[in-house]
Amino acid sequence: MPSRSRRPRRDDPLTAALGYFRDLGVREIHLPAAAASGPLAAGPVVPTASPARARRPGTAPERVPAARFEDLAAVEAAVAGCQLCGLCRTRTRTVFADGTGRRRLMFVGEAPGADEDASGVPFVGRAGQLLTKMIEAGMGLSRQDVYIANVLKCRPPGNRNPEPDEIASCRPYLDAQIDFVKPAVLVGLGKFAAQFLLETEEPITRLRGRWGVRQGIPVMPTYHPSFLLRQPERKKEAWEDLQEVLRKLGLPIPGKRTEPGS
Numbered sequence: 001m002p003s004r005s006r007r008p009r010r011d012d013p014l015t016a017a018l019g020y021f022r023d024l025g026v027r028e029i030h031l032p033a034a035a036a037s038g039p040l041a042a043g044p045v046v047p048t049a050s051p052a053r054a055r056r057p058g059t060a061p062e063r064v065p066a067a068r069f070e071d072l073a074a075v076e077a078a079v080a081g082c083q084l085c086g087l088c089r090t091r092t093r094t095v096f097a098d099g100t101g102r103r104r105l106m107f108v109g110e111a112p113g114a115d116e117d118a119s120g121v122p123f124v125g126r127a128g129q130l131l132t133k134m135i136e137a138g139m140g141l142s143r144q145d146v147y148i149a150n151v152l153k154c155r156p157p158g159n160r161n162p163e164p165d166e167i168a169s170c171r172p173y174l175d176a177q178i179d180f181v182k183p184a185v186l187v188g189l190g191k192f193a194a195q196f197l198l199e200t201e202e203p204i205t206r207l208r209g210r211w212g213v214r215q216g217i218p219v220m221p222t223y224h225p226s227f228l229l230r231q232p233e234r235k236k237e238a239w240e241d242l243q244e245v246l247r248k249l250g251l252p253i254p255g256k257r258t259e260p261g262s
């Protein structure tokens with residue numbers, strides 16, 4: 001009697017998980033050695049982005065619309081369990097976002113550092129303290145009223161630069177955050193965030209201070225706070241960029257002070 005082939009049920013959790021990763025652009029699934037000789041239950045499935053999808057910043061892979069996720073909490077939950085790139089093996093915590101975005105202003109940085117990896121909150125180390133100062137003392141806003149996220153949600157070991165395949169793998173999450181938060185203005189902090197948001201490879205020195213657009217939203221690239229810690233003489237330019245942001249948002253520019261964080 002011929003055997004009948006089994007078709008996966010639509011509600012099969014494995015089928016659902018594979019569909020989810022397929023929608024994120026994953027084309028290969030790498031199994032740990034233990035699973036290679038046994039059932040899938042022998043070890044966790046570790047999907048990785050296909051090398052074909054590993055793109056340099058400045059190129060434009062397809063977007064996964066926010067509609068793929070029910071809400072921002074669903075994006076955060078997906079990030080919390082994400083194994084789409086190798087950083088899942090070295091992270092302590094995923095770092096999703098901070099703030100409400102009530103002011104419709106969103107800051108995007110590069111990736112978590114050691115303090116953020118330990119706390120799960122973006123921009124809490126020295127650079128984060130400067131960013132808070134820029135937002136609060138410089139712009140006259142509350143940090144909790146803006147939205148702060150990074151291109152990568154997991155820390156690259158030793159704070160090395162993000163790899164193109166890591167950026168490509170993590171991209172759908174930031175796209176979805178932008179779609180749900182709906183900021184009126186995006187600020188790209190530093191080279192990687194600015195290049196990611198504007199899909200260019202131009203250096204930050206040429207990008208900063210010039211408006212660009214992403215997902216229909218004005219983008220202001222400026223220096224990363226960690227760069228400003230190393231080169232405080234560039235704070236004046238960053239402050240000029242933030243004043244442009246305030247003008248775009250129709251908000252008053254606080255008087256007296258000449259630059260944030262000074």
Ligand code: SF4
Pocket residue numbers: 079082083084085086087088094152153154166169170
């Ligand atoms: S960096 Fe992004 S894509 Fe890589 S494991 Fe973390 S959440 Fe997933």
